[in-house]
Amino acid sequence: MTVRVVAGRYELSTLIGQGGMGQVWTAYDQRLDRRVAVKLLRPDRVAGAEAEELRRRFVRECRVTAQVDHPGLVTVHDAGSEGEDLYLVMQYVDGADLGDHLAEHDPYPWQWAVAIAAQLCAVLSAVHAVPIVHRDLKPRNVMVKQDGTVSILDLGIASVMDTDTTRLTHTGSPIGSPAYMAPEQAMGGAVGPYTDLYALGVLLHELLSGDVPFSGSTALGVLHRHLYEPPLPVRRLRPEVPEALEALVLRLLAKDPQHRHGSAQEVYEELAPLLPGRGIPSGRPLDPTRPFLRPHAPWPDRAATPAAAPDMPAQPPGAVPQQDVARAVDDVKRLLGEGRITQAVDILGAILPAAAAQHGEHSPVVRTLRKQYAATLMDDGQYRRALPELRRLADERAAESGQADPHSLQFRYEAAQCLEQLGEPAAALAEYRSLLPYYENQYATDDRRQSLEIRRRIGHLLLALGDRTAAHDTLARLLHDAELLHGPGHPFPAEIMRTLQWLGQVRG
Structure with missing residues (x-):
């Protein structure tokens, strides 16, 4: 019997779980001499061009989830692709x-x-x-x-x-x-x-x-x-x-x-x-009351951005001297090309104060760096940090070129996406609604497509907020306009149609 070895080091042992698009195996890490769990996903089972999108999303999600450090999460050791499979190597849990x-x-x-x-x-x-x-x-x-x-x-x-x-x-x-x-x-x-x-x-x-x-x-x-x-x-x-x-x-x-x-x-x-008070554990295995001397309480206000201590330096740790800004920009380009997003974020955050001191806060160089910083934060899933950067960029462009400036509108759109990802549907809905008039009744195809996408997000947010009647009306009007622009066989109106059919069945 041939034993499969993934990535040249993970020897698959026993199949312990299987679903529509993946398998979970116990495996042996030959390099570090330890037991691990390996999940294999099959993107080839997704139709057409979506397979490559799934691969891209897989890499991104592995990178983003690796940011979370908590004893209640299974540790991810490794991830990648081999042949037609995507693989995720995790801590083996007994x-x-x-x-x-x-x-x-x-x-x-x-x-x-x-x-x-x-x-x-x-x-x-x-x-x-x-x-x-x-x-x-x-x-x-x-x-x-x-x-x-x-x-x-x-x-x-x-x-x-x-x-x-x-x-x-x-x-x-x-x-x-x-x-x-x-x-x-x-x-x-x-x-x-x-x-x-x-x-x-x-x-x-x-x-x-x-x-x-x-x-x-x-x-x-x-x-x-x-x-x-x-x-x-x-x-x-x-x-x-x-x-x-x-x-x-x-x-x-x-x-x-x-x-x-x-x-x-x-x-x-x-x-x-x-929760049970302090006492002597029963000694039984798998007793979930055993850990409770209150050690796993979540950190208060952990989601909030911590305030800077009074004695903290004006520049973040690792900030670069002015003469090294150009070199740091080259490093960022290289890291982004290699897919090392988190490192690029750290360097961009350190570049900005030095670049502002050297070129001026409102210089084209600093604005370009700030745009790259916001985009990279979003790509790294750091929406809470990206949001104020996007709002700042939007306000600066609007002050210079007016509220209808395309760049300002795009920054506001991305800020609304951040609000959506941060679990603030009411705020995201308000932002999308305020943006929509700028894209409505435009003749440029790209503007019309953006208008349809904003309306789709508005419909989905209305569903999230429990207003199914308004969501149905929004999506029904959207379906008509989407078919006029794309044709009835296009995936965009087809998706809206399926949602409306489902919603109509439930309403009925």
């Missing part, structure tokens, strides 16, 4: 996935459910601060280790495996796991941290009651129940569950994202009084 853990303990102790949820909140708090949305939180993507600590799997993979996770398949079924999918995600709306919180509510309901709150024989039936049926309060099935815990689950399962908790940290703080 434990059981939460689905099996639940099946082996019936009924599941509610204290265990609280401990699981609290640990997941700690991880999500760190993940959302990047910002990253998991998009596919479910028991099979959660591991309970021997010491009772919890790890989340497949961070970023849901985004990779679909160029738009909210897009619907040709069969009308939502991509993902319908039982754990928030209404706004399944309907094609914008996703954000609130989407993961809904999935956390489904998962917590399942741990407490033994079943998901909404099930059915078809994806459409499950989605209809997510949208219109209230979940059964868990105390009707298990009266021993504390009232506060039942109320927390019901709030997480709110249909409208604005009615859920504001953050994973807020959920953690509500769970904290229900």
Whole structure:
């Protein structure tokens, strides 16, 4: 029997999981003499030109998710492509996935459910601060280790495996796991941290009651129940569950994202009084209450940009002297050419103060560097840092050339994208709406395409905010105009049509 070795060092051993587009293997790292897990993805199973897009997104998502440092995330050791496969090499976790853990303990102790949820909140708090949305939180993507600590799997993979996770398949079924999918995600709306919180509510309901709150024989039936049926309060099935815990689950399962908790940290703080107090662990393996002396609490306000200390230097650490600006620019070009985005970001951030001192804050050199810095931050997934840079660039261009300046509008559009990625749908919606009049009624084809894309994003954000009627009207008008511009067989109007058909079925 031939043993496959990936990337010249990872010897595949046992197939432990398989899905529509990938496999998970235990493997042996020949170089470092350790056991690892290897996930193989098959981009060739995606039609046509989307395969190359999937490869590009895979590399980007691996790079972005590697920024998250938290003990509740499985460590990624390596990633790349070999032949037709994309591979992801991860830490091997000795434990059981939460689905099996639940099946082996019936009924599941509610204290265990609280401990699981609290640990997941700690991880999500760190993940959302990047910002990253998991998009596919479910028991099979959660591991309970021997010491009772919890790890989340497949961070970023849901985004990779679909160029738009909210897009619907040709069969009308939502991509993902319908039982754990928030209404706004399944309907094609914008996703954000609130989407993961809904999935956390489904998962917590399942741990407490033994079943998901909404099930059915078809994806459409499950989605209809997510949208219109209230979940059964868990105390009707298990009266021993504390009232506060039942109320927390019901709030997480709110249909409208604005009615859920504001953050994973807020959920953690509500769970904290229900966690077991200090004591001696039972000694049983896979006991999720064992880690709780409150060591995994999320850092307060971690998502906020820290204020500079009074004694910090004006330039960031690693800032370059003026005479080295030209050399640093060359380094940035080389690094970007090699795909080393994170290093390029660090150098660009260090160049800017020196370049401003040498050439002037409003010089063409500094503006070009600032544009590159903002674009590279976005490519690196650092939307929180990119947002103020884009707003500054937009304001400077508008002050010089007017509000309708194309460059200023593009910077504002990218700022709206940042707001969307940061899980601020109302702010993103307002920004897109303020931009739209500048692109409407334009004769240039590029302007008309941009207008259609903005309207599509407005429709998806309305879905995320729970306004399905306004979303339907927006997308119906968009479909008519998109078919006039592109023709009915083009992928853009075809996607809008599928969303409207799905939305119409659910509304009916």
